[in-house]
Amino acid sequence: KAGVTQTPRYLIKTRGQQVTLSCSPISGHRSVSWYQQTPGQGLQFLFEYFSETQRNKGNFPGRFSGRQFSNSRSEMNVSTLELGDSALYLCASSLMGGTGETQYFGPGTRLLVL
Amino acid sequence: DQQVKQNSPSLSVQEGRISILNCDYTNSMFDYFLWYKKYPAEGPTFLISISSIKDKNEDGRFTVFLNKSAKHLSLHIVPSQPGDSAVYFCAASENYGQNFVFGPGTRLSVLP
Numbered sequence: 001k002a003g004v005t006q007t008p009r010y011l012i013k014t015r016g017q018q019v020t021l022s023c024s025p026i027s028g029h030r031s032v033s034w035y036q037q038t039p040g041q042g043l044q045f046l047f048e049y050f051s052e053t054q055r056n057k058g059n060f061p062g063r064f065s066g067r068q069f070s071n072s073r074s075e076m077n078v079s080t081l082e083l084g085d086s087a088l089y090l091c092a093s094s095l096m097g098g099t100g101e102t103q104y105f106g107p108g109t110r111l112l113v114l
Numbered sequence: 115d116q117q118v119k120q121n122s123p124s125l126s127v128q129e130g131r132i133s134i135l136n137c138d139y140t141n142s143m144f145d146y147f148l149w150y151k152k153y154p155a156e157g158p159t160f161l162i163s164i165s166s167i168k169d170k171n172e173d174g175r176f177t178v179f180l181n182k183s184a185k186h187l188s189l190h191i192v193p194s195q196p197g198d199s200a201v202y203f204c205a206a207s208e209n210y211g212q213n214f215v216f217g218p219g220t221r222l223s224v225l226p
Contacts, residue, residue, distance in 0.1 A: 004157070033214075035216070043158070043203060043205070043214075043216035044216070045214060045215065045216075090157050090158070092157075102148070102160045102163065103160070103214070104160065105150075105157030105158045105159070106157050107156055107157045108156075108157050
């Protein structure tokens with residue numbers, strides 16, 4: 001079974017631009033969560049999508065948004081990029097995103113904002 | 115305010131010895147905990163989990179201990195192997211598996 005895939009793997013943008021990252025979950029998984037990892041920080045939860053609906057949201061500004069398609073693929077968008085948005089963005093999938101389920105992570109998209 | 119803390123940013127252990135990675139949390143509502151291992155340029159890989167109804171869970175060389183009263187969990191790796199060298203994240207959630215909060219990670223180096 002193929003794992004979680006994320007595209008692109010690397011991205012360089014400038015301040016003020018916007019960016020869209022893509023995540024394809026493991027086949028059959030319907031829950032997709034997004035995380036941000038910055039140097040010296042742990043993983044911070046951005047949001048979770050299930051059945052094309054945002055079910056949970058972390059403490060990030062509205063510049064961070066996402067969506068999920070009917071095939072469970074998810075995209076994350078960051079508008080008006082800031083230098084502090086430079087990070088590794090990870091997506092994780094699980095079957096239903098529920099009780100006791102394990103999340104499986106993709107390799108991440110490394111975003112550099114100049 | 116960090117709800118999940120891993121106070122040791124790094125740890126070095128000799129091959130064959132025990133590695134003990136520690137994690138503290140502040141939210142008493144957390145009821146499910148995970149450990150992840152992460153190699154450079156890869157996403158985190160699930161290692162082992164424990165729910166708040168247990169105080170110990172074993173899987174091969176990996177054992178996780180949970181002390182709810184101290185809000186502390188630890189991961190023991192015995193025996194440690196060079197391939198275990200990675201960053202280890204502990205994660206916690208309320209509602210038994212949703213909205214994980216991760217610690218900052220501990221970099222483990224297992225020396226041959």
